[in-house]
Amino acid sequence: MTQNSKLRSSFADAVADIPDGSTIAFGGFAMPGTPFNLIKALMEQGAKRLTLIGNTTGGTQQPRMPDIGMLVENGQVAKVICAFTAATRPTEVLPFTKYYDSGEVDAELVPQGTLAERLRAAGAGIPAFYTPTAVGTELAEGRETRVINGREYLLEYALPVDYAFIRARTADTVGNLRFHRSQRNFGPIMATAARVTIAEIDDPIVAAGSIDPDDVHTSGIYVHRLVQVPPEPEGLWPTKRQARGQEIKQ
Amino acid sequence: MTQNSKLRSSFADAVADIPDGSTIAFGGFAMPGTPFNLIKALMEQGAKRLTLIGNTTGGTQQPRMPDIGMLVENGQVAKVICAFTAATRPTEVLPFTKYYDSGEVDAELVPQGTLAERLRAAGAGIPAFYTPTAVGTELAEGRETRVINGREYLLEYALPVDYAFIRARTADTVGNLRFHRSQRNFGPIMATAARVTIAEIDDPIVAAGSIDPDDVHTSGIYVHRLVQVPPEPEGLWPTKRQARGQEIKQ
Amino acid sequence: MSGTKGLNRQQMADRVAREFQDGWIVNLGVGIPTMCSNTDIGGTDITYHSENGVIGYGAVAAEGHEDLNLVNAGGQNVTLKPGAAVVHHADSFGVIRGGHIDATVMGAYQVSMTGDFANWKLKGQKGGGIGGAMDLAACAKRVFIILEHVTRDGSSRLVTACDLPVTARGVVTLVATHYGLFEPTKTGFHLREIAPGLTVDEIRAVTGGTLTVADGLKQIAVSG
Amino acid sequence: MSGTKGLNRQQMADRVAREFQDGWIVNLGVGIPTMCSNTDIGGTDITYHSENGVIGYGAVAAEGHEDLNLVNAGGQNVTLKPGAAVVHHADSFGVIRGGHIDATVMGAYQVSMTGDFANWKLKGQKGGGIGGAMDLAACAKRVFIILEHVTRDGSSRLVTACDLPVTARGVVTLVATHYGLFEPTKTGFHLREIAPGLTVDEIRAVTGGTLTVADGLKQIAVSG
Numbered sequence: 001m002t003q004n005s006k007l008r009s010s011f012a013d014a015v016a017d018i019p020d021g022s023t024i025a026f027g028g029f030a031m032p033g034t035p036f037n038l039i040k041a042l043m044e045q046g047a048k049r050l051t052l053i054g055n056t057t058g059g060t061q062q063p064r065m066p067d068i069g070m071l072v073e074n075g076q077v078a079k080v081i082c083a084f085t086a087a088t089r090p091t092e093v094l095p096f097t098k099y100y101d102s103g104e105v106d107a108e109l110v111p112q113g114t115l116a117e118r119l120r121a122a123g124a125g126i127p128a129f130y131t132p133t134a135v136g137t138e139l140a141e142g143r144e145t146r147v148i149n150g151r152e153y154l155l156e157y158a159l160p161v162d163y164a165f166i167r168a169r170t171a172d173t174v175g176n177l178r179f180h181r182s183q184r185n186f187g188p189i190m191a192t193a194a195r196v197t198i199a200e201i202d203d204p205i206v207a208a209g210s211i212d213p214d215d216v217h218t219s220g221i222y223v224h225r226l227v228q229v230p231p232e233p234e235g236l237w238p239t240k241r242q243a244r245g246q247e248i249k250q
Numbered sequence: 251m252t253q254n255s256k257l258r259s260s261f262a263d264a265v266a267d268i269p270d271g272s273t274i275a276f277g278g279f280a281m282p283g284t285p286f287n288l289i290k291a292l293m294e295q296g297a298k299r300l301t302l303i304g305n306t307t308g309g310t311q312q313p314r315m316p317d318i319g320m321l322v323e324n325g326q327v328a329k330v331i332c333a334f335t336a337a338t339r340p341t342e343v344l345p346f347t348k349y350y351d352s353g354e355v356d357a358e359l360v361p362q363g364t365l366a367e368r369l370r371a372a373g374a375g376i377p378a379f380y381t382p383t384a385v386g387t388e389l390a391e392g393r394e395t396r397v398i399n400g401r402e403y404l405l406e407y408a409l410p411v412d413y414a415f416i417r418a419r420t421a422d423t424v425g426n427l428r429f430h431r432s433q434r435n436f437g438p439i440m441a442t443a444a445r446v447t448i449a450e451i452d453d454p455i456v457a458a459g460s461i462d463p464d465d466v467h468t469s470g471i472y473v474h475r476l477v478q479v480p481p482e483p484e485g486l487w488p489t490k491r492q493a494r495g496q497e498i499k500q
Numbered sequence: 501m502s503g504t505k506g507l508n509r510q511q512m513a514d515r516v517a518r519e520f521q522d523g524w525i526v527n528l529g530v531g532i533p534t535m536c537s538n539t540d541i542g543g544t545d546i547t548y549h550s551e552n553g554v555i556g557y558g559a560v561a562a563e564g565h566e567d568l569n570l571v572n573a574g575g576q577n578v579t580l581k582p583g584a585a586v587v588h589h590a591d592s593f594g595v596i597r598g599g600h601i602d603a604t605v606m607g608a609y610q611v612s613m614t615g616d617f618a619n620w621k622l623k624g625q626k627g628g629g630i631g632g633a634m635d636l637a638a639c640a641k642r643v644f645i646i647l648e649h650v651t652r653d654g655s656s657r658l659v660t661a662c663d664l665p666v667t668a669r670g671v672v673t674l675v676a677t678h679y680g681l682f683e684p685t686k687t688g689f690h691l692r693e694i695a696p697g698l699t700v701d702e703i704r705a706v707t708g709g710t711l712t713v714a715d716g717l718k719q720i721a722v723s724g
Numbered sequence: 725m726s727g728t729k730g731l732n733r734q735q736m737a738d739r740v741a742r743e744f745q746d747g748w749i750v751n752l753g754v755g756i757p758t759m760c761s762n763t764d765i766g767g768t769d770i771t772y773h774s775e776n777g778v779i780g781y782g783a784v785a786a787e788g789h790e791d792l793n794l795v796n797a798g799g800q801n802v803t804l805k806p807g808a809a810v811v812h813h814a815d816s817f818g819v820i821r822g823g824h825i826d827a828t829v830m831g832a833y834q835v836s837m838t839g840d841f842a843n844w845k846l847k848g849q850k851g852g853g854i855g856g857a858m859d860l861a862a863c864a865k866r867v868f869i870i871l872e873h874v875t876r877d878g879s880s881r882l883v884t885a886c887d888l889p890v891t892a893r894g895v896v897t898l899v900a901t902h903y904g905l906f907e908p909t910k911t912g913f914h915l916r917e918i919a920p921g922l923t924v925d926e927i928r929a930v931t932g933g934t935l936t937v938a939d940g941l942k943q944i945a946v947s948g
Contacts, residue, residue, distance in 0.1 A: 124821055127380050220809070336852050363859030
């Protein structure tokens, strides 16, 4: 297993080569697993015409942490693919929504389970699959369905990405990852769907062999670049203050 | 989470209610993960006209451990679904093969990855999917294919089962499982595909909460019956003698 | 009379939670449905699943004891019950889509008498907020809906046909409103239990389709 | 002259293993392909994957030090290299089918000049032994085949078209036999390197289609 060459000394270095027009998936569900530092680095790096994939574009909480919505505001985004283009509560208006409403940015709204399965399918070499989700809804209009054993299903296609940005608790030098609790969410599947996976890591990176092979959540074969998150304020952490200051609505 | 009610005092008890005509999946790849004790109990229980699913029907090694082939010899099997109806080496003849050749038992030969994915699909609510595997081969003759992004894929259907028999290293009282090394193989996916999963467990069953939630390989929501494997000779273990005495060819 | 008469939010959640059976795996949506986990349902052992892959979460964490990497679907910092397990997002929706969720409880804008419901998009809105709702709606064994019986302008949310974009069709098992507990039938709603202080006629006046009433109609038991 | 002239089994495996590049993920089939892991290829860092979900296995375990729950695809008790990981079978074939395997090495009965090969079923056999071969063949980035150049009765296993049921079509990157190293082209086989003691004419006589020969044909380097 390729040692050490996966370590990057900075977030800027880890995202430096990302070209305009890339498709990038961001892990995270609410705060856990969100690669705040990599998003921030991408804003500074400035790649444009990006297609971004995530569960949401970011919420309305304050103080705001880096999210897809900020990349949109930064003029870097052509399209987002996510499970929310609006908040769950109709009274809440996401920062992203006005860019979508004005047509400045395109969006593809995908049920969360379908989004997850399309990413998993991309990583696992399944080009398309059928799902019962969204049958009979507006999302299925004009699309191909198929009746299997008497039930109607919708055809969905794999969603491969160029880059995955994810956050994990622990990594070894060959890129094996462990996530803590609900930090896991989209991380493992986005890693398999990406040509290049970049992971920001909470804890100091450990030697290969330090993680029991039975306890690896994501194999290092799927992880190409690792950046250790430095202490605050240089590194962005979801501090208790920040967590308390928000009402996250997925 | 439902406590304790999942524990069974014997293998006989755990398989007592399995009716004739059931579809049963057996974990295991070579020796690791094979539920030897449950297979033995099923031979004694005597259910008939079974459809059995496993990677192989069992090899030619001696001394022989309980395998699908023995259930076939016992007259309990109508059909097997597996990745091998013959050995890899043409000179080797599996005990199962003569029953298949004579037409006494039917077989569906499935590429191993397709078998795994069909089981995973059944557990995950995907009724059908496309795969590049087996395109252009005899297995694809007369079957539906589809060109996606210029490549041809074969349509495959989910493979749900009534029962899964699996073997794991550790279980807690709510049925969360951990597997040791390559014992894992088909266990986790067969558990999701089954209406009822029965697991034989190497180590003493531990209290709920003893396994860190991040380290659970198969959630207890997929595991319905647990039997602790007793010491030899009552319980069947892959002893070193048995392991040495064989040449396993998958 | 929206929300002021009949059950309060917790009481609606309580009534739905009393449908849960021992051993069930349950997914609770954001908002009132989350309150189902507050209900004391005796020795009943329920496993709560959330979309982000937490199987077996417990109460909201006490202040100062939060694990910031552990949230439920609503983003609340929760605790874990003994025997909990964490899986990734594809496996988590495998639990849902694979039919392993015994019941999901969700909010909605509208429910139709044929069991359709709408909860992801308002009229005239571009896009919306789907999240895991369509997967849960299409795949859970039972779909329980909690919603206000009428809109702010007094029209019924229990309708003959949804005029908002639906989340799924023909899936709703049971509906709890401030006014009662209802089953969608093909021709209307069947009132199974009525909230204290309401009359059948009051309810009929604000319910789409035909309202049928259970023999020996019971009042919803309310605590607190 | 089957097997007696030219390379021995380990030498064929060695030649194929020398194609492996640093950082590759490689899956080795049962039999001769397994011997590729014995080859010393300098500082090259290869991750060996086996179908049963072991990513990063190492040498066969020493007698008395076997973990009976740890086997490779051939059922041998192997060891793990530092940084290894174990996944379940669906995830393991996700590695394969997802195109994450840089090279697979397999045995075969026949290889065609168009890159088809056959290794799962004999003529007239009912059923066969597929295992993971069809997944690997269809999905690995490179398919390396090691086989005897001729059958016991002297006919070529490098053929214009397979007459045995194929495992996959048009996928073979490179073929190693006792006699040399070949690339399937559309019209025949291209001899890239020749085994010591063989002549091009000898090989041409037992090779299907047109045999083309590399400029400045090199002899395969052999150790041991």
